[in-house]
Amino acid sequence: MTPQERVRAAFAQLALSERPEAWITLRDLPSVLAEAVALEARLAAGELLPLAGKLLAVKDNVDVAGLPTTAGCPTYAYHPEASAPAVQRLVDAGAIVLGKTNLDQFATGLVGTRSPYGAVRDVRDPSLVSGGSSSGSAVVVALGIADLAIGTDTAGSGRVPAAFQQIVGVKPTYGLVPTAGVVPACRSFDCVTIFARTLSEGRRAIRIMSDPVLPADAPLAAPPRPVVAVPATLTGLSDSYAEAFEQAVKSLEAAGVVVRAIRLEPFLAAAKLLYEGGFVAERYAAVGPFVDGGPDGIDPTVGAIIRKARDVPAHVLVSDSECLAELRREAMAGWGDADALLLPTAPFQPTIAAVTADPIGVNARLGTYTNFCNLFGLSAVAVPAPGIGVQVVARGFADAVAADIAALIVGETPAPVSSGLPLLVVG
């Protein structure tokens, strides 16, 4: 399919999709087509463009030159002069931006409903949430409109919607993809992520977006017979998810992985710190003074969370940081020499009605298995498994290990690596 054909197919799909709430700013067909034409000319001239004609959607807390950035709040909108480096690197590789996608306002939420641009609905069942905060990005990839979509992930925003929309969500190690040009949520933990329909496409995009900062000892592939830790006990899972997760573990064992049970408690304890502790003050530092001004268009739940964060004392943030370091030591001691940790991405997928009835409580429970990841500086890849979304979590800068093990789940051959390390071959 040529870039022009891809663009026309996307707009045809868009017209059928019945999820207009996924977009905040959508470019028009003629200007997107014009870019496809220009791209074809560059390809004809022999330029190497690894993402030529791939259509990109960008979460609306990430800058794209020429389009407003709203972060899900119309009165917050500004017009960035330049695209975020994460976006620009994909565009430089031949991707074409379709538009900016809806999100839980200020990336505060895991549901996809906290937006004055509308609650984003699941692609299959409109009574269910899409997941968030990168709601629109996940939905437009799942619908086949975009090939790639940029998300962000502080507490799980790049993984939970991937799970619900049954696509791939790659959350690189903190610091690997630059966050310049991104509206901060919790600046110490924010990561730029990618949604894709295949793992290999997601990995390729992340490689293109990444800074060359890998430590010398970063593993470039999973070992031939990886050891994967799984929680000894799982809490809060719906019955169908509990059963599906058990099946996912068995499939992984069948694929040659050694499974080992570990205590998840220190991971879960850290997860609570992200929302119930001092770190939420970073959200106030980012957008609190704007929210305090009482502008129109503030989502009531998001506004309440951010205003409450103003009153967190600094000594709580200090002691939470110390507590986090201690929990991390304990958690990683339990992790031991395992190559990765397999977890449900989210414990259940709620209805929009359930979230409306209890907007804070349902959201908090959704982050049970994702919240700790950036607090501990880990990498993760969320992939669909039969009946559930699962995530493979690996150490910081062991992103390739997470992706290789995730490839065993989705049945993709791992992308070749450029080193002389042995490749993991899927039988």
Place this chain on the structure above:
Amino acid sequence: MTPQERVRAAFAQLALSERPEAWITLRDLPSVLAEAVALEARLAAGELLPLAGKLLAVKDNVDVAGLPTTAGCPTYAYHPEASAPAVQRLVDAGAIVLGKTNLDQFATGLVGTRSPYGAVRDVRDPSLVSGGSSSGSAVVVALGIADLAIGTDTAGSGRVPAAFQQIVGVKPTYGLVPTAGVVPACRSFDCVTIFARTLSEGRRAIRIMSDPVLPADAPLAAPPRPVVAVPATLTGLSDSYAEAFEQAVKSLEAAGVVVRAIRLEPFLAAAKLLYEGGFVAERYAAVGPFVDGGPDGIDPTVGAIIRKARDVPAHVLVSDSECLAELRREAMAGWGDADALLLPTAPFQPTIAAVTADPIGVNARLGTYTNFCNLFGLSAVAVPAPGIGVQVVARGFADAVAADIAALIVGETPAPVSSGLPLLVVG
């Protein structure tokens, strides 16, 4: 002098010294002598003990097994099971602990007067402050009682008293000397330091105390013709200090150093963040709940500072951290490729009466030139120059550069380094 002779000389000096307030816990002559005897036996047996018979005083916020740790507050006292690694490494090298020294309570102060164990007086003029917070440590080294003394330095506590007592204070890069077994002041910035009468003794002690964590590219010596930055303008200096500092710069030029003027403003702006911003919350996190309990023996000024720190909002700490990162970029851009920065250690030496009259204001002004150092992750060596104490500040892990340049000021030959790098020879 044998270890036994050294111990007897120290106790004789102690009896003459008239600065009993320098000590919080002093060991008795028989038990210290017994250690000297044991040490002599080990030496006679051929053991290599580079610090054999050196007498060590330890600031009373650093643990020594067998002695209480008070942090300058009698009701805070606890009895540590083990010595801090920084102490133990010196003892393992043959140093003998004489006792624990007075300090500004909880290491909160640069004056030496904030202690229920008494205001520590300058060794020459008892109307002047000793400087703090490592007041007793500096005084007992200046008096010749101890050869080495351990201090701590968050805002200048290991350098200001060195300046006033006209001795050497070595403040290593944050993270080089372990802070286990130290009562935290601001945990993110606390460093363990050494006082000595000669630079070579101070350097040797720091080397013994340090973890082997030097980055591969850490310089092991100053270049043959170092470039030293000095402030284009200096504020707050007493007249005699201003004149003496100018002389110190001239002497350094005469010793072959290239002097270059830079803007000090971004350094000074960062300095203000340490006391006037959010970081003070770390002091509350460390000892606030204890102070809130209303125990006896809290210094009124220290108590007020710590109680006030309870109310700092977390978002201020977050935005101060971001502001600090920005100031650091600006400051280091101005620093450029200079090898070090030469500064007055303190702007003036106040009387005890002046501090009593304005305990907060005078103390804050004393930290003008020392506060920024740990905020920026720098190393520093404070040395006496005629009429003033000066400090040579170098980049993080460039401790050897600071010490080599400081050696030019005090006229000591630099200690030999173990690498093949060229040595700086002082003519």
